Amino acid sequence: xxxxxxxxxxxxxxxxxxxxxxxxxxxxxxxxxxxxxxxxxxxxxxxxxxxxxxxxxxxxxxxxxxxxxxxxxxxxxxxxxxxxxxxxxxxxxxxxxxxxxxxxxxxxxxxxxxxxxxxxxxxxxxxxxxxxxxxxxxxxxxxxxxxxxxxxxxxxxxxxxxxxxxxxxxxxxxxxxxxxxxxxxxxxxxxxxxxxxxxxxxxxxxxxxxxxxxxxxxxxxxxxxxxxxxxxxxxxxxxxxxxxxxxxxxxxxxxxxxxxxxxxxxxxxxxxxxxxxxxxxxxxxxxxxxxxxxxxxxxxxxxxxxxxxxx
Amino acid sequence: xxxxxxxxxxxxxxxxxxxxxxxxxxxxxxxxxxxxxxxxxxxxxxxxxxxxxxxxxxxxxxxxxxxxxxxxxxxxxxxxxxxxxxxxxxxxxxxxxxxxxxxxxxxxxxxxxxxxxxxxxxxxxxxxxxxxxxxxxxxxxxxxxxxxxxxxxxxxxxxxxxxxxxxxxxxxxxxxxxxxxxxxxxxxxxxxxxxxxxxxxxxxxxxxxxxxxxxxxxxxxxxxxxxxxxxxxxxxxxxxxxxxxxxxxxxxxxxxxxxxxxxxxxxxxxxxxxxxxxxxxxxxxxxxxxxxxxxxxxxxxxxxxxxxxxxxxxxxxxxxxxxxxxxxxxxxxxxxxxxxxxxxxxxxxxxxxxxxxxxxxxxxxxxxxxxxxxxxxxxxxxxxxxxxxxxxxxxxxxxxxxxxxxxxxxxxxxxxxxxxxxxxxxxxxxxxxxxxxxxxxxxxxxxxxxxxxxxxxxxxxxxxxxxxxxxxxx
Numbered sequence: 001x002x003x004x005x006x007x008x009x010x011x012x013x014x015x016x017x018x019x020x021x022x023x024x025x026x027x028x029x030x031x032x033x034x035x036x037x038x039x040x041x042x043x044x045x046x047x048x049x050x051x052x053x054x055x056x057x058x059x060x061x062x063x064x065x066x067x068x069x070x071x072x073x074x075x076x077x078x079x080x081x082x083x084x085x086x087x088x089x090x091x092x093x094x095x096x097x098x099x100x101x102x103x104x105x106x107x108x109x110x111x112x113x114x115x116x117x118x119x120x121x122x123x124x125x126x127x128x129x130x131x132x133x134x135x136x137x138x139x140x141x142x143x144x145x146x147x148x149x150x151x152x153x154x155x156x157x158x159x160x161x162x163x164x165x166x167x168x169x170x171x172x173x174x175x176x177x178x179x180x181x182x183x184x185x186x187x188x189x190x191x192x193x194x195x196x197x198x199x200x201x202x203x204x205x206x207x208x209x210x211x212x213x214x215x216x217x218x219x220x221x222x223x224x225x226x227x228x229x230x231x232x233x234x235x236x237x238x239x240x241x242x243x244x245x246x247x248x249x250x251x252x253x254x255x256x257x258x259x260x261x262x263x264x265x266x267x268x269x270x271x272x273x274x275x276x277x278x279x280x281x282x283x284x285x286x287x288x289x290x291x292x293x294x295x296x297x298x299x300x301x302x303x304x305x306x307x308x309x310x311x
Numbered sequence: 312x313x314x315x316x317x318x319x320x321x322x323x324x325x326x327x328x329x330x331x332x333x334x335x336x337x338x339x340x341x342x343x344x345x346x347x348x349x350x351x352x353x354x355x356x357x358x359x360x361x362x363x364x365x366x367x368x369x370x371x372x373x374x375x376x377x378x379x380x381x382x383x384x385x386x387x388x389x390x391x392x393x394x395x396x397x398x399x400x401x402x403x404x405x406x407x408x409x410x411x412x413x414x415x416x417x418x419x420x421x422x423x424x425x426x427x428x429x430x431x432x433x434x435x436x437x438x439x440x441x442x443x444x445x446x447x448x449x450x451x452x453x454x455x456x457x458x459x460x461x462x463x464x465x466x467x468x469x470x471x472x473x474x475x476x477x478x479x480x481x482x483x484x485x486x487x488x489x490x491x492x493x494x495x496x497x498x499x500x501x502x503x504x505x506x507x508x509x510x511x512x513x514x515x516x517x518x519x520x521x522x523x524x525x526x527x528x529x530x531x532x533x534x535x536x537x538x539x540x541x542x543x544x545x546x547x548x549x550x551x552x553x554x555x556x557x558x559x560x561x562x563x564x565x566x567x568x569x570x571x572x573x574x575x576x577x578x579x580x581x582x583x584x585x586x587x588x589x590x591x592x593x594x595x596x597x598x599x600x601x602x603x604x605x606x607x608x609x610x611x612x613x614x615x616x617x618x619x620x621x622x623x624x625x626x627x628x629x630x631x632x633x634x635x636x637x638x639x640x641x642x643x644x645x646x647x648x649x650x651x652x653x654x655x656x657x658x659x660x661x662x663x664x665x666x667x668x669x670x671x672x673x674x675x676x677x678x679x680x681x682x683x684x685x686x687x688x689x690x691x692x693x694x695x696x697x698x699x700x701x702x703x704x705x706x707x708x709x710x711x712x713x714x715x716x717x718x719x720x721x722x723x724x725x726x727x728x729x730x731x732x733x734x735x736x737x738x739x740x741x742x743x744x745x746x747x748x749x750x751x752x753x754x755x756x757x758x759x760x761x762x763x764x765x766x767x768x769x770x771x772x773x774x775x776x777x778x779x780x781x782x783x784x785x
Contacts, residue, residue: 180652180653180654181649181652181653181654182652184645184654187633188631188634188642191632191633192627192630192631192632194627195627195631196631197607197609198600198620198622199620200607200612200619201612202608202610202611202612205609205610205611258631258633
C-alpha cells in the first residue's frame with residue numbers, strides 16, 4: 001500500500017514494461033545488451049536530469065534551458081585542451097567543470113542581478129555558450145585521449161562506468177536532499193520562497209548553489225558523452241533539453257517545486273531510452289516514433305499524478 | 312418583519328463527518344431559523360469549520376441528515392459563508408471577485424453592475440471603508456481583504472442572503488471596523504436574516520449572538536440563549552480553564568540594553584515585550600517585515616539566528632504546505648544540532664515531540680502533514696518553530712489569528728517566561744487584549760509611529776486615540 005504511493009515507482013514500472021516488450025520481440029535474446037545500452041545512454045540523461053531536478057525543485061519558473069549548450073561548450077573546450085594527448089584526462093575534467101562553474105555563475109548572475117525570469121536568462125545565455133563553442137571548435141573533431149575513451153566506454157563489475165558515475169551522483173544528491181540541512185533548505189525554498197526567507201533560510205545562496213550545481217552536472221555529462229562517443233559535436237547536447245525536463249517529470253518530482261525524487265529520475269532515464277529502442281525494434285518511422293513517445297510520456301505523467309492525488 | 316416564518320433555513324439531524332479515523336464532527340443536531348444569530352464557539356479542532364462546511368453544502372455528512380428550506384441546496388436556501396482563510400483571487404479586482412461568487416452577473420456591462428453591487432454592500436457593512444471596487448485584491452491589506460470577503464457574503468447576488476456564516480470574521484480587523492461589522496450583523500438579524508458567528512473573541516459573541524452553541528471534540532456540549540451564559544461558564548463549557556486576563560500589570564522588570572532600533576523609531580530592549588498597535592494596515596506588518604529582513608540575510612545563515620518570525624498570514628508567510636508538522640517546526644533550528652551539514656534527526660524529533668506537548672498541537676503524530684491541522688493548530692506550529700530556536704529577538708506579525716482562548720493564555724505565559732529569560736518580543740496585534748500583554752506599545756498611523764505608550768498607559772482608549780487623532784482634528 002505504502003509502496004504504491006511512491007511516485008518513483010511509476011517510472012520504474014514503465015521502464016520495466018518497455019524493457020519486457022522490447023525483449024519479447026527478440027524472444028529474450030539480446031536482453032543483456034539492451035540493458036547495458038540502456039544503462040550507458042540512460043546515465044547521461046540521469047546526470048543532467050538530476051541537475052534539472054534540483055533547479056525545478058526551487059519552485060515555479062525555475063528551469064535551466066542552457067543544459068545542451070553548457071554540455072557542448074564544456075566538452076568542446078575540454079577536448080581541445082586535451083588534444084588527444086594521453087594523461088590529460090584530469091586536465092580535461094578540470095576544464096569541463098570550470099566551464100560548468102562559469103556557466104552556472106553567469107546564469108545565476110543574469111537571474112539575480114537583471115531579475116530576468118530563469119527561462120529567458122538561461123535560454124539567452126545558452127546562445128552565447130553555443131556561439132563560443134562554435135567559435136572555438138571551428139568544425140574540428142578532436143578525439144578524446146585513448147585512456148579516457150576506454151574509461152567512458154568501459155565497464156566495471158558488468159555495468160558501464162558511466163552508469164556508475166550516474167549512480168554515485170544520484171546517491172550524493174539523494175543524501176543531500178533527504179538528510180542534509182542544505183537539502184531541507186532547498187525543499188523549503190521550493191515550497192514558498194517568502195516563507196523560507198522568513199524562516200531564516202539564506203534563500204539566495206540556495207538558489208545560486210543550485211544553478212551552479214546544474215551547470216556542473218551538465219558539464220560533467222558533456223565531458224563524459226564526448227569521451228564516450230569519440231569527440232565533441234556541436235549538436236551533441238540537443239536532445240538533452242527536453243530529456244532533462246522529461247525525466248524529472250516522469251520521475252515523479254513535482255513541477256511546482258519543493259518535492260523531488262531521485263530514484264524516479266534514473267527510472268525515467270532508462271525508460272526514455274527503452275521506449276525509443278522499443279519503437280525502433282518494432283520498425284516505427286521517425287515521425288510515428290515521436291508521436292508515440294510524446295503520448296507515452298503524457299500517459300505516465302497522468303498515471304503518476306492521479307496516484308499521488310489519491311494518496 | 313411581522314411574518315418571521317419560523318421555518319428553519321437549515322436543520323441538521325445527528326449529522327456526523329469522519330475523515331478516515333478522525334471524527335471531525337460526531338453527531339450534531341442544530342437548526343437555524345430566520346432572525347437567529349447563533350454564536351458558535353469551541354477550541355481549535357473542535358469541529359467548527361467542519362460544521363460550517365456541512366451547513367454551506369461544501370461537505371456531505373458521513374451520516375445523519377441535513378435539510379434546507381425551499382431550494383433544497385445550500386445556495387438556493389440563501390446560505391453564504393465567509394471563510395477564515397481568505398479565499399479571494401489576489402490578481403482580480405474587488406468587483407471581479409464578486410463575479411466569481413455571483414454567476415448571474417453576465418452579459419454586457421457586468422462590471423458596472425458588479426461595481427455597484429459590491430460598493431453598496433461595502434457601504435452597508437462598513438460605512439466609510441475607502442475601498443475602491445476597481446482595486447486589485449492583491450494590493451489591499453489583509454484587513455481590507457477580509458472586509459471585501461465579508462461584503463461579498465452579504466451582497467445580494469441574485470437571491471437575498473438568508474443565512475450568512477462568518478468564520479472568525481474579526482480576527483484580522485481592528486476594533487473600530489469590527490464594531491461596524493457587529494452592528495451590521497445585529498441589524499441583519501433584526502431584519503429577518505440569520506447569522507452563524509464563529510469567533511474566539513467571546514466579548515463579540517456575547518454582543519451579537521442570541522443563542523450560543525458550544526462545540527467540543529465534534530459534539531455540541533451546550534446550547535442556550537446568550538443571557539443564560541456567563542463568560543466564565545462559557546469558557547468552562549469549552550473545556551479550558553482560562554485565567555481572567557485582568558492582572559496583567561505585573562511588576563515591571565529591569566530591561567537590558569537596547570537590542571532593536573529602526574529608523575522609524577521602533578525600539579526594544581533585552582527582555583522586553585514591545586507591542587505594535589493601531590488600525591490594521593497602517594504599516595505595522597511592513598515595519599516588522601523590514602526589521603526581520605534587515606536583521607537576517609538571504610546569503611548566509613549563522614549557527615543560531617539573530618531574529619525569528621512568527622507569521623500571521625499563514626499561507627503567504629508561514630506554512631510549508633508539502634511538509635509534515637515535524638519538518639515545519641524544525642526548519643529554523645536545523646543548523647543548531649547538525650553535524651557536518653547533516654540533519655540530526657533524533658534531536659529534530661525530540662524537539663517536535665516536546666513542542667507538541669508544550670503548546671498542545673492536536674495531532675496523534677507529528678509526522679502527519681501540516682495541512683491536516685486546523686488553522687489554529689497550524690498557528691501553534693509556527694509558534695513552536697520560532698520559540699524552539701534560541702534567537703534573542705522574536706518578531707510576531709499578528710500571530711494569534713484563529714487560536715482559541717485557552718491556548719492564547721498558555722502562549723501569553725510562554726512569551727512572558729521567555730521574555731524573563733532575556734528574549735525580546737516585537738508583537739503586532741489587532742487585538743487589544745494581546746496588546747495589553749506588552750510592556751511598551753508603539754501605535755502606528757499612516758505608516759509612522761504616532762504614539763509610544765508605557766505600562767499603565769496601555770489602554771484601549773489611549774490606543775484608539777493615537778490611531779485616530781489626525782482624522783478627528785481635521
